[in-house]
Every structure is written in structure tokens, then in C-alpha cells.
Amino acid sequence: MDSSNNVGKAPVAVELEEGKAYAWCACGKSGTGFCNGSHKGSGIGPKMFNAAKSGVSYICACGKSKNSPYCDGSHKA
Numbered sequence: 565m566d567s568s569n570n571v572g573k574a575p576v577a578v579e580l581e582e583g584k585a586y587a588w589c590a591c592g593k594s595g596t597g598f599c600n601g602s603h604k605g606s607g608i609g610p611k612m613f614n615a616a617k618s619g620v621s622y623i624c625a626c627g628k629s630k631n632s633p634y635c636d637g638s639h640k641a
């Protein structure tokens with residue numbers, strides 16, 4: 565999802581647990597990769613996802629990834 569409010573400029577390395585549910589920050593305002601409620605008033609809500617595997621993943625913090633919640637390099641554009 566594209567966002568005009570993207571704050572993060574690079575992915576965030578996070579430790580995920582396989583099968584666990586997480587709320588990815590789709591608006592980019594939290595800057596952490598995970599929803600912290602900063603989206604209020606933006607019209608863009610968090611996207612829930614279940615981690616496919618345990619370990620470190622690079623979560624999009626810019627809100628531009630076409631493969632959300634994971635970084636696809638779109639932050640470089």
C-alpha cells in the first residue's frame with residue numbers, strides 16, 4: 565500500500581514468531597513497522613498478518629512496499 569504519510573525511510577529488523585499475529589503499520593507513521601495507533605485520522609489502518617517463519621524479518625516502515633508487511637526495496641525509490 566502506498567502512503568503519503570510515510571515516515572520511516574528504511575526497513576526495521578524485527579524478531580517474529582511463526583504463526584503469531586502482528587499488526588503491521590500500513591500508514592508508515594509509527595516508524596517501527598508495527599502499529600502504535602499513530603494512524604488515527606489518516607484513513608489508513610494497520611494490516612494484520614501471521615508470521616510465516618520464526619526469526620529476523622525486515623518489516624517495511626515507509627508504507628510503500630508492494631509486498632507488505634515485508635520490505636521490497638520500494639523505500640529506495
Ligand code: FES
Nearest residue numbers: 575624626635639
Ligand atoms: S521500508 Fe518500505 S519498502 Fe523498504
